[in-house]
Ligand code: PEP
């Protein structure tokens with residue numbers, strides 16, 4: 001098995017019927033990139049920048065961030081690198097920021113909500129990204145977007161910093177794609193409107209499932225409701241992919257679901273363009289996809305979307321792919 005995987009390290013990810021997708025990796029630090037390349041990653045689909053901010057006593061400087069982003073971009077060469085801006089709050093706390101205690105932290109003041117109100121934290125990160133962008137194939141992604149206004153505001157701040165950096169005579173990346181995480185149901189439902197304005201989507205199923213099913217992703221007691229194959233989730237994922245494609249944009253997925261061997265055939269059939277997962281899942285996923293027919297899986301789409309339960313979906317797809 002390991003030998004079969006190793007042979008595919010430098011191969012593209014192409015289904016049995018000749019359709020290509022991208023297999024990317026989720027990382028937390030520049031040190032993770034070695035593992036991505038050793039496992040045949042075609043890009044970074046999610047760089048969680050929180051780690052730069054966590055486990056220390058103060059905010060990282062613009063320079064520290066610039067060095068980290070540059071290191072990731074240089075190691076990846078011309079392969080795409082999606083960097084997510086700070087997604088703090090929820091389960092991730094920062095002692096030095098003195099965030100308010102909240103009754104429902106996962107529904108509270110986190111991620112882009114925090115960044116838009118704390119531009120002194122947000123702007124240095126955007127500057128570091130814009131400057132690092134000249135060293136590789138950078139794409140910037142905003143987390144926890146619930147409304148179009150949030151996206152517009154975040155993008156305007158990014159453009160503002162770009163303008164300032166240029167005026168200061170610094171080199172910045174000219175053409176960076178700017179996208180969003182789709183992890184809040186409101187955004188998935190009106191993906192069509194978002195697709196006109198964003199360059200790409202990346203579906204964050206870890207949160208999208210939690211918010212759609214109203215089941216805390218950390219709470220064991222309600223974990224039975226945490227159902228990736230629930231038809232509600234599949235319908236939202238399908239809405240997002242169709243919306244993107246109708247505007248000529250691409251859709252990735254960076255939640256755990258993207259690396260799940262049962263979900264992979266479903267997602268391939270729905271037309272997902274990029275699958276981002278932990279490095280060690282990449283070669284098994286490539287092996288699996290090479291044996292799947294995208295066209296055949298796509299023919300099950302309306303049937304799957306009309307199913308009533310996650311169990312039905314799972315049984316069906318297992319039967320069809322065995
Ligand atoms: C997600 O919500 O699916 C995701 C990838 O982000 P995180 O797990 O960091 O919340």
Ligand code: MG
Nearest residue numbers: 183204206207
């Ligand atoms: Mg998330």
